[in-house]
Amino acid sequence: MHLAIFDDNNPNLEPLTLTKGVFELRLGSSSLLKQLLNSFPHHSFSLHVKDYMVDFMKEKYKVKVNELEEGEILLVNGSLIPLLLLKKVKIKERKFYLLNKDKLILALANRDEVEKFLKSKRTEVFKGEKLSLEGKFLIEYLWDIINFNEKKDIYIPEKGSRVKGLKVLGKKRNLNLVNTKIEPFVLLDTQEGNIIIKEAYIEAFSIIRGPCYIDKGTIIRGAKVNPFTSIGEESRVGCEISNSVIHSFSNVAHEGYIGNSYIGEWVNIGAGTIISDLKNTYGEIKVKGLNSGRVKLGAFIGDNVKISIGTKIFCGKTVGVCSHLYGYITEDVPSFTIYSNINGKKMVEMDLDSAIEIQKRMMERRKITQSKEDKKLLEEVYYITKYQREKLGVKKEKFSL
CATH class of the missing domain: 3.90.550.10 (Spore Coat Polysaccharide Biosynthesis Protein SpsA; Chain A)
Incomplete structure (x- = not known):
């Protein structure tokens, strides 16, 4: 069949x-x-x-x-x-x-x-x-990803081994390690569900609470990984993260907070960045103007996005492909847009050639060669999303802070 x-x-x-x-x-x-x-x-x-x-x-x-x-x-x-x-x-x-x-x-x-x-x-x-x-x-809908990610039965163990000498809070049988290196002083908490770690490296003073999954090549750098978190391959995580997905090849290597969010591929998030997932009013969060039915919901970040240090992203926001963020992000950001709320709001179009070159540089840091298909895909998305930038008045000019 x-x-x-x-x-x-x-x-x-x-x-x-x-x-x-x-x-x-x-x-x-x-x-x-x-x-x-x-x-x-x-x-x-x-x-x-x-x-x-x-x-x-x-x-x-x-x-x-x-x-x-x-x-x-x-x-x-x-x-x-x-x-x-x-x-x-x-x-x-x-x-x-x-x-x-x-x-x-x-x-x-x-x-x-x-x-x-x-x-x-x-x-x-x-x-x-x-x-x-x-x-x-x-x-x-985007929030369905977060809803489904909260289900314990989608965190499926693989054939692995148990490492002797590890201290586990909860049942050791719920800890599933596959060719994983864990430094001393790491807390592994399986009381609420499986912890599955495949060919990753966990640095000292990390806290990992199940259910969660960490894929091959990823490095956890003293992070606090809370339940219902899925981290894809070759990522770098050093922040607090809860009920979120990091797709793969992305960096959140420094302190900050990501909650109830989805982070795409080839994303770099600077130190001190916080993605809010709760309103001051404890009210329902909307995404693209639609009620999500959720009180806790963060952001949805497309592929190849770059986020500067100290950025604060409000609940329920979406950020399009290849966009760059600075300051406070209080609205949805279209693809190929440099968005800044520092010294007044600015929205400037990201040059296509620059976006392709930035992707190439980031891929090289993971020893991956950018293909002609990678470049063509970005070109297609750039032109497909052009109307979104025009509608929001994104300017075509040189960006400066």
């Missing part, structure tokens, strides 16, 4: 999905894509994304993109949380399509039906049995 994983191109998930497929978002111990592929091992798969992402995805995953195999296909919504769904649903052997609040979750169908759906997004094209499922299994 072939898996066809599609991105439903939901604008509510921007800016996070401007540079990645929705199935690449992280939750708990892995991305949605990895959760899905682990659930269906030994199956071929293809990805179905926005047209401007095709070359980037082909280079990254080495699979068919926006192309289908012949024969029977299991079509999967890329916004799906596989670990939650597969506890409720057993995949049938006959044709079917499964809806959740009128949105397609899964369909077992032939190539012709799948092609028609991907073009029209109409479920009437399917000829199999119609099924429906109550509950919430899809990421539809």
Whole structure:
């Protein structure tokens, strides 16, 4: 059986999905894509994304993109949380399509039906049995990521070992270490859930409370990692962080606070930066003008963002791809924008060539070579988001503080 994983191109998930497929978002111990592929091992798969992402995805995953195999296909919504769904649903052997609040979750169908759906997004094209499922299994809004990230059963241990001599607050069996180095004077607290650390380095005086996941190559530098935190590969973390996701290749290496937030790839956050996640009024927080239903909610930071020292970001704010921040961030910031609230508000467009060069420099620090597909993706996002900058009056001029 072939898996066809599609991105439903939901604008509510921007800016996070401007540079990645929705199935690449992280939750708990892995991305949605990895959760899905682990659930269906030994199956071929293809990805179905926005047209401007095709070359980037082909280079990254080495699979068919926006192309289908012949024969029977299991079509999967890329916004799906596989670990939650597969506890409720057993995949049938006959044709079917499964809806959740009128949105397609899964369909077992032939190539012709799948092609028609991907073009029209109409479920009437399917000829199999119609099924429906109550509950919430899809990421539809940015805050859904934080809601789902709070579920203990998405922090799945891997095959690892226990290190002798470690002091653990709670049950040692909930500590899962894979080729990890831990310095003395580290507190590991498993009372509330699993701690999973894979090929990372934990420096002295760090505090790590489960459930949480720390991926390979990451260094925890005396940080306070609170429950429901997922940190991707090759990141540097030295702040206090709670109920948040750091996607990968990002730095929050110094003191500060990140709460109930999502930080994209190749982000650098300067010392003393604080992302607020609670209003003075204890009221519900809005994101893009929509009620989130949450009293605690931080910010959603797109890929390649750079944040200067001492920056303060207010609740529920979004920051677009390749933007730079200075001072107090009291509103959403579009992609490719230098935003400053120091000595008066300024919004100046980030030069495309400069953004590409900055990405190249940061990648080189992780010994990664920037590809032509990386550059092309940034170019596409720059032009796609141009209307947002024009609408907000972002100026085209040289930036200075």
